[in-house]
Amino acid sequence: xxxxxxxxxxxxxxxxxxxxxxxxxxxxxxxxxxxxxxxxxxxxxxxxxxxxxxxxxxxxxxxxxxxxxxxxxxxxxxxxxxxxxxxxxxxxxxxxxxxxxxxxxxxxxxxxxx
Numbered sequence: 001x002x003x004x005x006x007x008x009x010x011x012x013x014x015x016x017x018x019x020x021x022x023x024x025x026x027x028x029x030x031x032x033x034x035x036x037x038x039x040x041x042x043x044x045x046x047x048x049x050x051x052x053x054x055x056x057x058x059x060x061x062x063x064x065x066x067x068x069x070x071x072x073x074x075x076x077x078x079x080x081x082x083x084x085x086x087x088x089x090x091x092x093x094x095x096x097x098x099x100x101x102x103x104x105x106x107x108x109x110x111x112x113x114x
Contacts, residue, residue, distance in 0.1 A: 001023070002020065002053075003022075004018050004021075004056055004057060004060040005021055013033065014031045014032070014042065015032055015033050015034040015035075016031075016061070017032075018031075018057050018060045018061050020046075020053045020057055026047065027046065027050075028046040028047055028048065028053050028054060028057055030058060031043040034065060034068065034070060037072065038070070038073065039066075039073040039074070040074050040075075040076055041058060041075045041076065041077050041084075042076055042077055043077050043078075043080075044058070044077045044080035044083045044084075045080075046083065051082055051083060052086075054082070054083030055086035055087065057083075058083065058084075058087055058103075059087075062103055062104055066104070072097060073089075073098055073100050074096065075095075075096040075097070084096060087103045088102060088103060089103065
């Protein structure tokens with residue numbers, strides 16, 4: 001069974017890390033930093049080609065942020081464009097951002113599967 005496990009770190013560079021596990025097999029991680037009234041996805045790494053795992057990690061991280069009163073999110077993770085495109089982040093002034101309710105809303109099959 002797939003499980004997205006949160007680990008609260010509360011460090012200067014990472015508030016929480018989310019790990020996608022299928023039993024004892026680690027499939028990926030996502031790091032979230034809550035700062036300056038923003039939920040910042042700072043790192044995403046997958047050990048699988050299944051981008052839905054990355055999407056699940058993003059959703060877990062954004063839900064975590066929303067439950068702590070955060071409304072806006074940015075995606076600053078490097079080398080994770082394929083995962084970022086799974087949610088409707090908008091590019092503004094060179095950064096990808098969006099409000100968390102819109103990012104977590106259903107995509108109705110309009111996701112970029114590349």
